Amino acid sequence: MSSFVIEGGHKLSGVIRPQGAKNEALQVISAVLLTDEEVTISNIPEILDIRNLIILLEGMGVKVTRKEKGCYVFKADEIDTDYVRSDDFVRKCAALRGSLMVVGPILARFGSAYFPKPGGDKIGRRRVDTHILGLMNLGAGLEYDNDKKAFYLHVPEGQRLKGKYMLLDEASVTGTANILMAAALAEGTTTIYNAACEPYIQQLCRLLVAMGAKIEGVGSNLLTVTGVEKLHGASHTLLPDMIEVGSFIGMAAITRSSITIKDVSYGNLGIIPECFRRLGIGLEQRGDDIFIPEQESYVIESFLDGSILTIADAPWPGLTPDLLSVMLVVATQCKGSVLIHQKMFESRLFFVDRLIDMGAQIILCDPHRAVVIGHDHKFTLRANNMLSPDIRAGIAMLIAAMSAKGTSVIGNIEQIDRGYEDIDIRLNALGAHISRN
Numbered sequence: 001m002s003s004f005v006i007e008g009g010h011k012l013s014g015v016i017r018p019q020g021a022k023n024e025a026l027q028v029i030s031a032v033l034l035t036d037e038e039v040t041i042s043n044i045p046e047i048l049d050i051r052n053l054i055i056l057l058e059g060m061g062v063k064v065t066r067k068e069k070g071c072y073v074f075k076a077d078e079i080d081t082d083y084v085r086s087d088d089f090v091r092k093c094a095a096l097r098g099s100l101m102v103v104g105p106i107l108a109r110f111g112s113a114y115f116p117k118p119g120g121d122k123i124g125r126r127r128v129d130t131h132i133l134g135l136m137n138l139g140a141g142l143e144y145d146n147d148k149k150a151f152y153l154h155v156p157e158g159q160r161l162k163g164k165y166m167l168l169d170e171a172s173v174t175g176t177a178n179i180l181m182a183a184a185l186a187e188g189t190t191t192i193y194n195a196a197c198e199p200y201i202q203q204l205c206r207l208l209v210a211m212g213a214k215i216e217g218v219g220s221n222l223l224t225v226t227g228v229e230k231l232h233g234a235s236h237t238l239l240p241d242m243i244e245v246g247s248f249i250g251m252a253a254i255t256r257s258s259i260t261i262k263d264v265s266y267g268n269l270g271i272i273p274e275c276f277r278r279l280g281i282g283l284e285q286r287g288d289d290i291f292i293p294e295q296e297s298y299v300i301e302s303f304l305d306g307s308i309l310t311i312a313d314a315p316w317p318g319l320t321p322d323l324l325s326v327m328l329v330v331a332t333q334c335k336g337s338v339l340i341h342q343k344m345f346e347s348r349l350f351f352v353d354r355l356i357d358m359g360a361q362i363i364l365c366d367p368h369r370a371v372v373i374g375h376d377h378k379f380t381l382r383a384n385n386m387l388s389p390d391i392r393a394g395i396a397m398l399i400a401a402m403s404a405k406g407t408s409v410i411g412n413i414e415q416i417d418r419g420y421e422d423i424d425i426r427l428n429a430l431g432a433h434i435s436r437n
């Protein structure tokens with residue numbers, strides 16, 4: 001198990017550019033399975049989760065060519081359908097959260113697919129009902145294979161999935177993506193209401209349209225997909241990762257530093273900049289860049305009636321749950337109090353015990369809510385030894401350690417590497433002191 005050793009208390013300065021969006025990459029790379037022609041994808045983050053997905057595709061028979069850093073060409077013209085039904089394939093899928101995105105494309109193109117319970121973060125229960133029910137709405141039969149510990153979805157031999165109107169039980173991003181990809185090759189028209197509409201779903205739609213799909217309502221929660229018999233090759237460039245952008249804003253604030261984040265695709269950040277402003281961070285938009293000035297104090301806003309500020313996650317255009325951990329850590333050094341309400345995952349706030357050990361004033365109300373009373377930088381967090389339970393808690397712990405007095409150690413950093421490319425090298429270039437053991 002690798003670890004980061006972080007010497008805290010160093011200010012950052014300079015310019016940093018976010019990597020390509022991890023969550024978009026998992027979707028669009030899976031979409032290459034929908035065609036036997038070449039699909040070129042640029043700005044791919046070379047992180048652990050993406051590398052593992054690419055290895056999984058190669059095992060299926062996808063030809064993968066790395067043209068240059070972050071730019072890959074995929075060609076799925078010789079898929080090993082026997083391997084896709086094998087115990088080894090199902091076992092590898094179960095270990096990789098992003099693997100659930102291959103189910104829709106495989107089912108639509110080859111008529112059957114296994115759907116194991118996905119692995120990944122230890123952040124509580126993650127429902128897959130939306131995926132399975134959506135694919136069943138398109139005509140897939142469902143069985144449970146007890147030997148493989150996986151659901152088996154299949155279409156009657158010689159038939160295709162058939163389009164249908166459906167109202168999703170939740171605006172699941174990955175559920176919407178899976179149904180969308182399957183519907184692109186289904187027979188007839190599929191209407192998806194209560195669809196997720198975040199920028200990464202919009203990007204998936206744009207790639208599918210470039211491949212020959214017919215999709216209306218892009219950017220809304222009502223998508224209409226007219227199925228086609230075949231999709232062709234295309235090229236696509238990923239957006240910058242909004243979670244990295246938010247993480248860098250948090251790092252600058254908690255270390256009272258001044259940095260510039262380049263090429264953030266500001267129009268696709270939604271409410272993220274405003275949520276950081278509510279914590280008192282005076283970030284500035286400069287073209288497509290964000291400048292975070294050095295500040296002595298960050299004052300948390302109250303609501304207009306004087307009540308304590310609440311920051312909660314919500315489906316797009318609400319705040320992504322992936323940034324609540326970062327905002328919670330930043331709030332520990334702001335002036336004032338805030339209630340962090342993590343609605344989606346039961347276990348994502350349990351890492352605050354480590355922050356409390358560092359001297360943070362946090363009241364964990366229940367698995368979903370925590371009240372943070374900020375120190376206003378009058379009390380510096382103490383160094384601590386910690387283990388990263390998931391990607392977002394891991395980066396939050398790293399941010400806390402960068403502001404702490406002394407040397408901290410974070411173990412199980414493979415979790416951080418799943419979502420952040422060369423984070424130690426990139427932050428050290430800004431003045432951080434992080435070593436990898």
